[in-house]
Amino acid sequence: MTSTAAIAPLTGRAWVFPQDYINTDAMMPRAGYDLPPKEQNSLVLNSIRPGWADLVQPGDVLVAGRNFGTGSSRPAPTLLLRLGITALVAESVAEIFLRNCVSYALPVLECPGCLAMTTEGDTVTVDMESGTFSNVTTGVSRTGPVLPLMLRQTIAAGGAYAMLRAEGYM
Amino acid sequence: MTMAQKVLARHCGETAVVPGQLVVTEVDLVVMADSVFYKAADRLPEDLKRVSHPERVAVLPDHAVPAPNVKAALAHKRAREHTDRLGFRWLADVGRGGIEHQVIIENKLALPGQLVASNDSHTPSAGVLNCAARGLGMADIVQLVCTGKTYYKVSPAVKFRLTGELPFGSYAKDIFLHLAQRFGSQEGHDIEFEGPGLATLSLDSRATLSTMCTELNANFVMFPADKLIMDYVSTVTDRRIEPVTADPDAEYDAVYDVDLGEVRTGVALPDALNKNVQPVGAVAGQKIRIDQAFVGSCANGKLADLQIAASVVQDRKVADHVRFIVTPASQAVYLEALKRGYVQALIEAGAVVTNSTCGACSGGHMGVLGPGEVCITSSTRNYKGRMGSPEARIYMGSSATVAASAVAGFITDPAPYLENARNLENVGTGIEAGA
Numbered sequence: 001m002t003s004t005a006a007i008a009p010l011t012g013r014a015w016v017f018p019q020d021y022i023n024t025d026a027m028m029p030r031a032g033y034d035l036p037p038k039e040q041n042s043l044v045l046n047s048i049r050p051g052w053a054d055l056v057q058p059g060d061v062l063v064a065g066r067n068f069g070t071g072s073s074r075p076a077p078t079l080l081l082r083l084g085i086t087a088l089v090a091e092s093v094a095e096i097f098l099r100n101c102v103s104y105a106l107p108v109l110e111c112p113g114c115l116a117m118t119t120e121g122d123t124v125t126v127d128m129e130s131g132t133f134s135n136v137t138t139g140v141s142r143t144g145p146v147l148p149l150m151l152r153q154t155i156a157a158g159g160a161y162a163m164l165r166a167e168g169y170m
Numbered sequence: 171m172t173m174a175q176k177v178l179a180r181h182c183g184e185t186a187v188v189p190g191q192l193v194v195t196e197v198d199l200v201v202m203a204d205s206v207f208y209k210a211a212d213r214l215p216e217d218l219k220r221v222s223h224p225e226r227v228a229v230l231p232d233h234a235v236p237a238p239n240v241k242a243a244l245a246h247k248r249a250r251e252h253t254d255r256l257g258f259r260w261l262a263d264v265g266r267g268g269i270e271h272q273v274i275i276e277n278k279l280a281l282p283g284q285l286v287a288s289n290d291s292h293t294p295s296a297g298v299l300n301c302a303a304r305g306l307g308m309a310d311i312v313q314l315v316c317t318g319k320t321y322y323k324v325s326p327a328v329k330f331r332l333t334g335e336l337p338f339g340s341y342a343k344d345i346f347l348h349l350a351q352r353f354g355s356q357e358g359h360d361i362e363f364e365g366p367g368l369a370t371l372s373l374d375s376r377a378t379l380s381t382m383c384t385e386l387n388a389n390f391v392m393f394p395a396d397k398l399i400m401d402y403v404s405t406v407t408d409r410r411i412e413p414v415t416a417d418p419d420a421e422y423d424a425v426y427d428v429d430l431g432e433v434r435t436g437v438a439l440p441d442a443l444n445k446n447v448q449p450v451g452a453v454a455g456q457k458i459r460i461d462q463a464f465v466g467s468c469a470n471g472k473l474a475d476l477q478i479a480a481s482v483v484q485d486r487k488v489a490d491h492v493r494f495i496v497t498p499a500s501q502a503v504y505l506e507a508l509k510r511g512y513v514q515a516l517i518e519a520g521a522v523v524t525n526s527t528c529g530a531c532s533g534g535h536m537g538v539l540g541p542g543e544v545c546i547t548s549s550t551r552n553y554k555g556r557m558g559s560p561e562a563r564i565y566m567g568s569s570a571t572v573a574a575s576a577v578a579g580f581i582t583d584p585a586p587y588l589e590n591a592r593n594l595e596n597v598g599t600g601i602e603a604g605a
Contacts, residue, residue, distance in 0.1 A: 021355070021387075021442065025553045029560065030533035034241055047560035067357045070387055071553065072532075073291040073305045074205075075212040094357065095323075095389055096291055096305055103309035104212060148192045150321065160309040161215060169316040170217045 005156040007107055007128040010087045011136065012059040015052075016120040022048065022064060023071035024097060028079050037082065044079050058084035061126060063118045065090065069097025077106040087126040089114045089133050089144075102151045105159035109133055111144030128152055172327040172420045174360045174390035177302035180414075181285045189326040194319055197226070198284040198301075201270055202258075202315070204231035206289050206308050207249040208241060214252060214312055222318030224257035230273060233528040235264045238535035268500025268526035271295035271468035275377055276502055276601050278406050282395040282413035287314060292468050292550060294388060295381035298373065299403065300395035300413050305384070325389045327360040328424040332367030334431035338592070339585050341478070342375035343470055343548055343568035345428075346382040347436035351447035353426055357387035362416060364394055367430045372598025373402060374472040381469040385443050385550065398599075405602070437546075437581060438566040441554045450571060450583045458565070459491070460544045463576035464557075465569045466497030466524075467531040467549035473503050474598040475548060475569035480512035481590040482573035483519035489579030494521035495537045497529050502601045510597075521576070533557045539564070546581055548572045 026047055032040035044053045062080065068090040069076060077100045080088065087107040091114060101108035109126055111133040118124060122137040131146035146152075157163045164170055171179060171186060179187045182195040206214050221227070229249050237243035253260045267273050271292055280286045280296040286303035287293070289311045296303035306320060314320040330349065361383045368376070376393055383391040393399070395413030403411055435450040465471065465479050479496060488494040496516055498504040504526060507513050513523050530537025531549035539545055539558035545565070547557070552564040565581055570591070574584035 021444075023553050025533075025551070025556050029555045031555065031558065031560075033534075034239060047554050067355065067387055070357070071291060071551065073289055073307055075308055078212045092357065094387065096307055099310050100307035103307050103313065148323075150192065150194075160313045164215075164313060164316050167317075168219070169221075170215050170219050 005153070007152055007156050009125050009127040010061065010107060011123065011125040012061040012086050013057065014061050014063050014118050014120060014122045014124045015056065016115065016118055017045065017048065017062065017064045018115050019048065020066035021070050022068055024069055024074050024076040025071055027076035028074050041079065041083055044083060053083055056083040056085065059086050060084060061086060061124050062088045063114055063124070064088065065115060066092050067094045068092070070094040075100055075104060077101045077104045081106050089126055091115060102154050103160040105155050107155055108147070109144050111142055113142045117142060128155070171417050172360060173362055173392040173414050173416050174302045174327065175324060176414045177283060177285055178322055178324055180283070187324045189324050191324045192321055193324060194321045195285065196318055197287045197314065197320065199280055199286045200227045200311060200314055201274065201288040202227065202229050202311060203233050203270055203288070203290055204235070204242065204245050204249055205233050206311060207245040207252065209244055209248065213308060218252070218256065218316070221256050221315050225259070227258040227315055228261050228279065229253045229258050230261040230267055230270050231264070232267065232269045233532055234534045235527045236525070265525070266501055268498070268502065269468045269471065269528055271381060272471065272499035272503065275299065276500060278403055281403055281406060281409060281411050282399065283411070287311065287320060292381050292384050294384050294391035295377055295468055297391040298377040298380040298393050300393055300399055302390045302392060304390050325358060325360045326423045327362055328356050328426065329362045329364060329422045330426050330428055331365040332363060332428050332430055333365055334367050334429040335370045336430045336433055339570070339588055340433045340435055341568040341570060342371065342378035344433050344436050345430065346379055347438055347447045348433045349428065350386060350438070350443045351436065351445060354444040355387045359388060359423060360390040360392065361386065361388040362392050367428070368394070368396065370430065372474065372596060373398060374474045374598035378469050378472070381550065435568065435571060435583060437571065438552055440552055440563040440565060443552060443566065450567065453565070453581050454583045458544060458581045460546055460575055460580060461491065462493045462495065462537065462539060462543060462545040463572045464495045464530050464537055464545060464547040464549055465572050466495070466529065468499055469550045470548040470569050471497050471499030471503065471526065472598065473506055473601060476503065476507040476512045477594060477597050478570045478591060479573040480515035481594060482570055482584060482587045483521065483577055484515050484590050486519055486577045488520035488576045492576050492579055494576035495524060495530055496521050497524045497536065498526045500526050500601065506601055530557055546572050546575045
């Protein structure tokens with residue numbers, strides 16, 4: 001846990017899921033567990049927005065509502081990463097899901113007010129080191145609580161498994 | 171400090187912790203389910219070389235047992251191999267264990283004042299025993315198993331102060347539904363229970379509440395170590411028991427007064443629980459035809475659930491078009507229910523009683539719903555797609571409501587079906603291992 005690397009600012013096109021309390025079953029339904037990766041990918045948030053997963057491009061940013069990722073502890077951030085989502089910004093993030101974002105190295109920022117300042121398709125930037133969410137298209141920015149250093153370092157190191165590997169646990 | 175804050179402070183060696191603070195600490199118990207051992211990049215790595223304190227780590231296949239497919243079979247095989255190789259404690263194999271959260275309580279694996287972690291989100295269940303327990307992600311759990319430590323952000327708390335006594339025909343699940351409707355999500359907070367109403371609730375009933383508080387989006391959920399709990403753990407002689415109480419000046423973001431006497435039978439409508447509950451009469455009036463009724467899960471597969479379900483269907487038949495699936499929370503619950511005649515009553519009425527597993531509650535096997543089907547369940551979640559097809563609709567009620575609905579064939583008020591339930595023995599003091 002000695003990494004001092006910072007997370008570089010991430011810029012991408014915004015997808016907006018304004019609903020509060022989107023759960024991990026909706027991101028990673030049990031029905032997809034036994035499917036090949038491509039088919040499992042297509043189920044991500046499919047019950048909320050059919051066909052969405054196929055539209056995601058690498059580098060896109062997900063902007064979401066309150067307590068995003070509630071419910072099951074399943075490693076749903078891995079599927080967002082696999083689709084190409086590069087960062088998550090939400091009004092707030094459910095506790096286990098936030099931990100999973102950190103441990104699987106998906107940059108995650110809680111930024112109250114992020115929904116109101118984002119229209120889908122806007123170009124947005126997430127700066128994890130300052131906690132700043134900027135809408136490049138409109139020029140509006142907001143700052144949320146900066147993730148504690150230890151957690152930012154985990155993300156910068158590539159997640160919990162990368163750290164354990166570096167520390168000789170595997 | 172609140173109870174959970176005290177547990178964290180004690181474990182990280184601080185005299186006090188405050189909400190928002192990040193603490194790094196060892197824990198007393200880590201439990202890993204079969205889900206950790208699937209062969210995938212986001213699960214337990216194949217080449218894990220060394221771990222800290224394997225004696226604190228317990229492994230229990232529960233989510234998909236017996237294995238419904240080759241992937242699950244391989245996960246169970248890997249679980250056994252890693253357990254042997256790394257020196258974890260193998261809790262029980264198929265037929266001798268059950269759902270983790272029930273097995274923890276039955277075997278007193280968690281104790282008052284302890285800090286407990288598992289990869290499953292319903293881990294706060296163990297808070298009924300006055301320990302601070304919650305779910306972490308799988309990678310967090312692997313990191314904890316390797317390094318011996320994990321982190322917690324100290325949470326503020328809310329408190330439910332219970333008074334009064336449940337009216338006849340209302341159950342612990344109805345208390346949860348009442349809380350979910352009246353107070354809604356408590357995200358970002360720990361939950362504590364206190365008050366004279368607690369003394370009227372059995373261990374099973376309290377554990378239904380501690381488990382279901384996960385659905386209020388709580389972090390830690392803590393019950394006091396009152397006489398019921400201290401008597402329950404008094405048989406433990408090989409480990410120290412250090413119960414925790416909240417300070418008189420502990421701060422709470424909210425204190426909610428709940429008169430149990432006001433709790434009525436409730437039904438949650440599909441797709442969400444918080445602020446999505448109606449009185450049973452309002453739902454029953456719609457004559458909602460069901461395809462499946464499910465009693466089970468860590469929350470409501472307890473002996474008291476099988477007891478009330480058996481009492482409701484006694485001398486009746488499950489409706490022709492309904493599958494009534496009952497999944498005990500543990501094999502010990504199953505066996506006790508068998509000895510007491512509950513299993514026979516259920517089967518004679520046309521129900522199926524499965525082995526203990528997360529099964530239908532997690533949509534994995536033994537009760538997966540098809541498109542367009544309607545289910546009423548007493549399990550943990552009614553999310554869209556939770557139990558199978560996203561086009562299925564899942565209602566939630568108490569095990570009495572579920573059993574009555576199974577007989578009626580549509581969602582119904584259990585009251586007319588409770589004539590056998592007037593004088594039921596209190597069986598909700600827990601199944602004790604070896605008892």
